Amino acid sequence: MKIVERLRQGPAFSFEFFPPKDEAGVERLFETIAELRPYQPGYVSVTYGAGGSTRRLTVDLVRRIKRSVGIEAMAHLTCVGATREELGEVLAELAASGIENVIALRGDPPRGESRFVATPGGFANASELVAYIRGRHDFCVAAACYPERHPEAASADADLAHLKAKVEAGADFLISQLFFDNADYFRFVERARQAGISVPIVPGIMPITNLSQVKRFTALCGARIPTPLLARLEASGSDAEAVGAIGVEHATAQCRDLLARGAPGVHFYTLNRSLATRHVLEQLRG
Secondary structure (H helix, E strand, O other), X not given: OOHHHHHHOOOEEEEEEOOOOOHHHHHHHHHHHHHHHHHOOOEEEEOOOHHHOOHHHHHHHHHHHHHHHOOOEEEEEEOOOOOHHHHHHHHHHHHHOOOOEEEEEOOOOOOOOOOOOOOOOOOOOHHHHHHHHHHHOOOEEEEEEOOOOOOOOOOHHHHHHHHHHHHHHOOXXXXXXXXXXXXXXXXXXXXXXXXXXXXXXXXXXXXXOOHHHHHHHHHHHOOXXXXXXXXXXXXXXXXXXXXXXXXXXXHHXXXXXXXXXXXXXXXXXXXXXXXXXXXXXXXXXX
């Protein structure tokens, strides 16, 4: 099923995974998926490694998830390190495997480089990739958005203009970067609607389990940790259990509010672990 059709049926939970480094990691990933399956995810997504380094594994994983596990799977596709022809081959393979959903991303610069440079014969941005996909296949195409602005954008208005270009190129729905203050998401959705962007905007949530880790993530993606939440986390010091409990509590409150106010679902950044996400989902069930 195309994910945009699933979203029309009502709010959907979804989970993001990344390709593991070895076969043991792959097996642990499928254990995680099995633990999350009872929560009836509308779909899951599998990311690309840096510079497209896991392209082969990403394709293999989404195929296995859909065929063997029976959950709709979406493959990430980035512009980094690939020509049009190479990306065309990946798309053809996904289509031949029965995959109906992809998310088109520009991608981060390769490690050690400070800015993105288009691959010769490739794409300069996600809008070009979306248009390319739309012109060749009948995929449901997702794209990314940033409630607190993309860190490379000159301004919030410029970021919104780039987002509108992705939607006009053919993106069917959007998944947001992680955020920890729902006010940022709802302000962003309002601005997007005023700009003429009408597609579903799915909020991305990551339950905090490790403070130093989430600080690194937010520094990279331009998100912020609200001061009261940060103070609580820092007061927990090295108590990992306390940090995790605070993270689950905050993520649960975010999800309740998001769904009550009309969000089309919640996309969980799982980091290939199920425990924190399962705790959130159990709280929501209760």
